[in-house]
Amino acid sequence: MNNSTQFDAARQARRITEQAVSWYIEQQEPLTERQRVAFLAWLRASPRHVAEYFAVVQMHGDFKAAAALKTLTVEQLVDQAGRDNPVVMFPMVGSAIRKEHVARPGRARRMAMRAGGLAAAAMMAWLGIGYWRDANGLVERSFQGDVAAVRAVTLPDGTLVQLDRNSVIDVHFDKRFRRIEVIKGNALFDVGKDMRRPMLVNVGGHVLQDIGTVFDVKRDASGDTLTVISGRVRVLNAADESKQGGIAALLSADPVADLTTGQQISLSVSGVSIKQPAQVAKVTAWLPSEIRFQHETIGNVARRFNAYTSKPLVIENGSIADERISGIFHADNPQAFAAYLATLPDVRVVEERDRVRIIASNQTDTKAGHL
DSSP: OOHHHHHHHHHHHHHHHHHHHHHHHHTTSOOOHHHHHHHHHHHHHOHHHHHHHHHHHHHHTOGGGGGGGGGSOHHHHHHHHHHSSOOOOOHHHHTTSOHHHHHSOOHHHHHHHHHHHHHHHHHHHHHTOOOOOOBTTBEEEEEEOOSSSOEEEEOTTSOEEEEOTTOEEEEEEOSSOEEEEEEEEEEEEEOOOOTTSOEEEEETTEEEEESSOEEEEEEETTEEEEEEEESEEEEEEGGGGGSTTHHHHHHHSOOSEEEETTEEEEEETTEEOOOEEOOHHHHTTTSOSEEEEEEEEHHHHHHHHTTSOSSOEEEOOHHHHHOEEEEEEETTOHHHHHHHHHTSTTEEEEEOSSOEEEEETTSOOOSSOBO
16 A cells, blocks of 8 residues: 555545544434434445444443434444444444344454454544543543644533643542643633632643633743633642642642733743733634534533633523523624623623623622623
């Protein structure tokens, strides 16, 4: 196989993987009839599609995603698996296979299972996903940004992390602390609330303690930079953790610096720079210029806007936060999004000096004027 052929094969394999991931994401919400027909047609088009989709499902441990295949003719997939290239069968399909096939799988199906495992491993490597453990609040995982686009990751505690291209973070949560280490690149954090477990972000020789905030960390050859978009971040000396007392000693030590909304500092092994006013638009220039959302909750969309503004949108009503909407907005215009929310039934927008509050229209509020 020449280089050109190998390149074409790799490109096709990646395209199938991207399609499988896209279909998996689509099925986090019920498919429309048109989507269901398109999904089944995509599966029937090639055994490789079936194998790759199952690899994605297997990787996430989410076998509910295979439920859509109940309407697919079992015989079609089983016969196709025997005739064509190895295919991994879905668990939802397996119950309809003849008992002798289950008791003594043929060579094609044994190869299919092996291929499915390899596909899952390749998929995990391509997505930059490492080991994941989530039991009793314990988490260990690595995330890597995509090659060509910004990647958004929501952690189990509700923390939203946006990763620039090829950026890498390591996540370590235990029963007492939530820790994230920025290995390289650019990462923007909107930290989830967990009063029992402080959030600590390691950046080289320093530790950032979140105190309710949105902040950006940049690591490159020229040094490390911390920018607070909104809220407050405390900068601690990582060396204090190595002293007797560990993390307790770290948290009780005097901070190297305290930053609030719109402030920025440089970090290095020799210390930290003087705090400077941040140009938020410049700092967040690596983020997408548009915010696109399809059937997404208002709460999640508001958090995405908060990465661009020092005046965050705060959704105070749970019912409003859970309502799902679709649309496209310029990322640097949260005012337009707030104005749109004000047009929704039973929603009121209240503008304050340091935030924009989204409340229920029947909620009494006399502290500020309306947006």
